[in-house]
Amino acid sequence: MKRPLTLIAAAALLIGSHDAALAAACQFEAQGEGRVTAITDARSLRLDDGREVRLVGIEPTAATKQALTTLLLGRDVMLHGSDDTPDRYGRQSAFVFIRDSETPAQAVLLAQGDAIVSAEIADKDCAAALMAAEAEARRQKKGNWADLLAIKNAESPDDILAGIGRFMVVEGKVLSVRQAGAMTYLNFSRNWTRGFAVTISRRILPAFEGAGIVLKSLENRRIRVRGWVDGNAGPRIDVRLRGQIELLGASEPTGVRP
Structure with a gap:
């Protein structure tokens, strides 16, 4: 079931205008689009065309899978990344953007304190965006950082x-x-x-x-x-x-x- 656009807008606001601009740095080459039909684990999902997608750039916390389900299940998304070669499990690694949003799901999860930066992203601007989103969650002791x-x-x-x-x-x-x-x-x-x-x-x-x-x-x-x-x-x-x-x-x- 589609969620109202107000949910997506609220999620984007968690990043803040400065960090949202940084998050746009993670818009690498387009790798396709689709509708999310299942959340298969704490940082992976399945699209309606059968593709398995791994959210690159983050490590999960105990709350990541539920947060990912709330944010993406049933949504139309666009994939961006530097390499669409499947990993050994057949998953395509990508940044996942809800349609019409310029903020990747990864940055939203980080800003909520529902994920941790993995430090695997080589692009400096994108890496800075992810770290800034996590840092804001730490400052506010959100999610994982309340512990x-x-x-x-x-x-x-x-x-x-x-x-x-x-x-x-x-x-x-x-x-x-x-x-x-x-x-x-x-x-x-x-x-x-x-x-x-x-x-x-x-x-x-x-x-x-x-x-x-x-x-x-x-x-x-x-x-x-x-x-x-x-x-x-x-x-x-x-x-x-x-x-x-x-x-x-x-x-x-x-x-x-x-």
Whole structure:
């Protein structure tokens, strides 16, 4: 059943005029259109022509599937993206726009606090739009961000270790930066075997250098990192994309900075 346009307008207003303009940056090449007939999981849907679509750029929270159902089920949508090649599950990865809207569903979910930025988007303007939408939800403690433990403290490795295999957001002060072979370690504890650490492969160093970031300069800096938690020799997040790390100000409140 179609939902009234007032619902779509209200959803767009959650982004705000500034962030809505940024969200328009995610309008990549058109990849087709259709009507959403089913929400198959927390970030995937099925169109009336049988296509399976994965919403690119976000990771789900406990509320994402219901929010996605409310927003998109039964709606006519347009797909935009940089590559329409199906993934190994046969899904087309795309930004999903409700017809006549310039705001992707991903940005709406982020602004509601019903999703987390995955940092997989390489386009700088689009990535900035998604991060801005999430940051606004954090500022207002909406959805997922109402939980004080939504952002983990790097000084509490047991809390992070409990999330092995999950996508998490962690904040803390980098105590040391160490090189071991082709891997750089950002250590948040003096106990390297138990404490939380971030690993960065040599092959992605050019992405940081291109952004003017020397990894050694991160010592004694507060950062926010997002990614999948691994539990080998203490909790770890392997950083494969520049966007997984955000620099924080020394006196900046936890969980706020876009």
